[in-house]
Amino acid sequence: MSLVELTQVSKVYRSLTGGDYVAVRDFSLDIRTGEFFCLLGTSGCGKTTVLNMVAGFEAVSSGNLRLGGKPIAGPAADRGVVFQGDDSLYGWLSAQGNVEFGLRMRGIARREREEKARHYLELVGLKGQEHKHPSELSGGMKQRIQIARVLANEPQMLLMDEPFAALDAHTRADMQRELKRICAATGKTVLFITHDIDEAIILADRIGVMHAGPASKLKGIVPVTLSDTERERTHDRFVEVYRQVHEMIRDEVAISLQRAH
Amino acid sequence: MRAAVNGVGGYLVGFASLFLIWHMASTWLLSSVLFPTPWKVFLKAIELAQDGTLWEQASASLGRIASGFAGGSLIGIPVGLAIGSFRPVRRLLEPYTEFLRFIPATALITVAVIWFGIGEGSKIFLIIYTTVFIVIINTAAGVSAVAPNKIRAARSLGAGPGQIFFFVALPATVPYILTGMRLAMANSFVTIVAAELVAANNGLGRMIWDSRMYMLVDQIFVALLVLGLLGFTADRLFRWGIYTFAGRFSPVT
Ligand SMILES: Nc1ncnc2c1ncn2[C@@H]1O[C@H](COP(=O)(O)OP(=O)(O)OP(=O)(O)O)[C@@H](O)[C@H]1O
Ligand SMILES: [Mg+2]
Numbered sequence: 001m002s003l004v005e006l007t008q009v010s011k012v013y014r015s016l017t018g019g020d021y022v023a024v025r026d027f028s029l030d031i032r033t034g035e036f037f038c039l040l041g042t043s044g045c046g047k048t049t050v051l052n053m054v055a056g057f058e059a060v061s062s063g064n065l066r067l068g069g070k071p072i073a074g075p076a077a078d079r080g081v082v083f084q085g086d087d088s089l090y091g092w093l094s095a096q097g098n099v100e101f102g103l104r105m106r107g108i109a110r111r112e113r114e115e116k117a118r119h120y121l122e123l124v125g126l127k128g129q130e131h132k133h134p135s136e137l138s139g140g141m142k143q144r145i146q147i148a149r150v151l152a153n154e155p156q157m158l159l160m161d162e163p164f165a166a167l168d169a170h171t172r173a174d175m176q177r178e179l180k181r182i183c184a185a186t187g188k189t190v191l192f193i194t195h196d197i198d199e200a201i202i203l204a205d206r207i208g209v210m211h212a213g214p215a216s217k218l219k220g221i222v223p224v225t226l227s228d229t230e231r232e233r234t235h236d237r238f239v240e241v242y243r244q245v246h247e248m249i250r251d252e253v254a255i256s257l258q259r260a261h
Numbered sequence: 262m263r264a265a266v267n268g269v270g271g272y273l274v275g276f277a278s279l280f281l282i283w284h285m286a287s288t289w290l291l292s293s294v295l296f297p298t299p300w301k302v303f304l305k306a307i308e309l310a311q312d313g314t315l316w317e318q319a320s321a322s323l324g325r326i327a328s329g330f331a332g333g334s335l336i337g338i339p340v341g342l343a344i345g346s347f348r349p350v351r352r353l354l355e356p357y358t359e360f361l362r363f364i365p366a367t368a369l370i371t372v373a374v375i376w377f378g379i380g381e382g383s384k385i386f387l388i389i390y391t392t393v394f395i396v397i398i399n400t401a402a403g404v405s406a407v408a409p410n411k412i413r414a415a416r417s418l419g420a421g422p423g424q425i426f427f428f429v430a431l432p433a434t435v436p437y438i439l440t441g442m443r444l445a446m447a448n449s450f451v452t453i454v455a456a457e458l459v460a461a462n463n464g465l466g467r468m469i470w471d472s473r474m475y476m477l478v479d480q481i482f483v484a485l486l487v488l489g490l491l492g493f494t495a496d497r498l499f500r501w502g503i504y505t506f507a508g509r510f511s512p513v514t
Contacts, residue, residue: 057413077419088410092432102418105428153418 002030003157003189004054009063011049023049025215026063029208036183036190038200040249041210042256047193048084051159054191055081077106080150084161084193086142089134095121095145096130102153113152120148123178125171139166147175151182157189164199176202197245200224201238202231209248212256219248297479302486305479314468319487322457322464325381326449326495329388334442336389337396341441342434344397345404346426358397366391366452374460384456384464391452392445396438403437404430439503446499450492 006029013021023046031037041047052058053065056075065072067079075081080102081088090098096117103113121130124144134142143166150158164172180203183190194200200207207222222245230237280299287298297305309315343350344358366387373390377383407430415429457466465484472480 055413055417075413075416077417079417081414081417083410083414085410087408088414090411090429090432092435101415101428102420105415105418105420105424149414149418155417 001033003033003068004029004031004191005064005066006030006050006054007064007066009050009053009060009065011046011053011058012061022215023213024217027217029218031189031191032205033189034187035205036180036192036203038192038194038204038207039210040194040197040200040207040245041216042212042249042252043195045210045213045252045256046216047210048161051081051161051191051193055079055159077102077153078156080153080155080158082143082146082150082158082160082163084165086134086139086146089142089145089149091134094131094133095126095137095148098134098145099148099152101149106153116152117148120152121145123151123182124148124175140168140171143167144171144175147179154186155188158183158191160190160192162193162195165195172199179203197242197249198233200245201226201241207245209245209252212252212259219252222248295478297482301479302482306483306486309480309483315483315487318463318465318468318484319491321461322453322466323491325384325464326388326446326453329385329453330392330442330446330449332385333389333392333445334396337393337441337445338400338438340393341397341400341438342404342431345401345434346430351401358394362394362398366448367455370456370459373456379460379462384453384461387452387456388449391448392442395445395448396441399437399441399444400434403434403441406437407433443496443499446495447492450488450495454488 006027009027010025011023011027013023015021027046027050029050039047039050049058053060054067054072056072056079090101093101096114099117099121100113103116108116118127118130121127124147126141126144126148129137129141134145137145143163147160147163150160164175167175176199182188190203192200192203201224204224207224209219209222210216211219222241224241226235226237226241229235232238283299287296306315340354344354345351369387369390370383373383373386377386411429411433412425415425420428453464454466454469457464458470461467465488468484469481472478472484
């Protein structure tokens with residue numbers, strides 16, 4: 001069963017100086033309920049654009065976008081978003097306050113939301129930093145506040161835009177493991193954007209590769225049917241999937257570089 | 262701590278050099294009764310402080326600034342928030358703000374005196390006037406400068422429009438509001454002197470005017486010095502208050 005259905009979706013950005021930009025054209029994708037879907041593509045190909053439409057931040061210019069069979073009217077608490085970059089954090093709130101924000105807005109009692117926030121802050125490795133404000137934290141720590149803030153709100157679907165890009169290799173591996181565990185335990189549906197093929201193979205049930213922009217769409221989907229033990233960089237089956245994905249993306253990188261010249 | 266010492270040390274050196282240059286200029290460059298040395302001015306200031314005139318005039322000016330500044334901010338903040346948040350309100354009010362902010366308060370002194378008399382009313386009106394537009398414009402600009410992702414995050418965390426206004430837009434705008442208030446405070450000092458020069462029974466501006474009539478140049482310089490010091494102190498206090506009570510909301514400068 002699909003949770004999100006994008007059918008022939010196009011997104012045109014109107015520019016004030018004339019010259020509209022077609023970011024994606026005839027983009028089709030079904031994301032199944034409970035699956036972990038990774039979206040890969042060269043920089044500027046339109047990954048964030050797709051995510052923004054699913055989040056309800058941007059309207060589709062044409063085509064059909066449905067969530068649970070119904071058109072998406074706008075953002076809602078059933079879809080939690082981890083943004084690329086950290087300008088979505090609230091600088092006047094502590095880490096704790098940021099993580100509690102959604103629960104507070106939804107009227108959850110203080111005791112419960114404090115507990116939840118502490119739990120998720122600990123989960124992302126920020127125990128003892130609860131009182132600090134975003135300006136006092138590193139880029140990777142801020143990213144983890146964003147992740148804790150979204151997890152604490154317990155949405156049905158996670159939309160994550162390169163959430164681990166600012167983390168060191170070690171923390172990233174930890175976070176990947178935790179995210180996988182949580183999603184498996186709670187049956188969340190995930191749309192996860194990354195540039196890192198390894199990360200995609202470690203996490204995904206399916207990997208979608210996009211064409212280079214403009215007017216991008218999906219080039220193909222690679223199912224990842226590896227067991228947990230096979231999701232190791234050195235495993236033969238891992239390497240096999242890696243080659244497959246790499247081959248698809250390699251040409252697009254070349255095209256996108258050519259277009260830039 | 263070290264930064265604080267450095268800061269204070271820097272100020273001391275800065276002020277010392279200011280007085281030194283003043284001293285040299287008045288001793289060698291322009292030696293005249295019309296340009297007193299800092300020392301003469303200082304002695305005069307002590308004299309005026311002892312007989313009470315200085316306090317009386319300074320507090321008259323400060324009182325007007327304080328009440329006008331508070332009133333102007335109280336009007337300006339909500340109006341600025343409304344302009345920044347709601348397009349129709351912007352359309353409706355922008356003609357007023359964009360038109361009136363180019364008419365300086367000093368140009369309205371005569372009108373203010375005709376309307377409100379020579380007493381406190383006209384001065385407070387002028388300070389409110391000079392405060393309100395700067396606060397409005399900065400507040401409205403602050404609302405439009407809120408990062409869209411902050412609003413988006415709030416919406417996908419389940420916040421409604423009212424909650425977004427009070428828990429996201431408003432706190433995100435506070436630094437801009439405070440910056441507007443700081444600028445308005447500086448303007449208030451300019452305006453009050455002009456207003457008192459033209460029409461007032463007391464105040465530092467009036468003191469300058471009276472001194473001119475009797476050629477009391479020293480006294481004029483005392484008033485100037487006190488104005489500079491009061492403005493400087495008011496600004497520091499404002500900043501100190503912000504850093505102490507709302508460190509997260511430091512003004513944008
Ligand atoms: N609000 C906007 N207005 C105009 N053009 C936009 C807007 N947002 C994105 N674009 C354009 O659409 C294209 C796709 O942008 P998008 O942010 O979706 O790329 P991306 O795949 O997420 O890239 P990256 O990997 O670098 O984050 C880019 O060429 C970008 O310039
Ligand atoms: Mg992006």
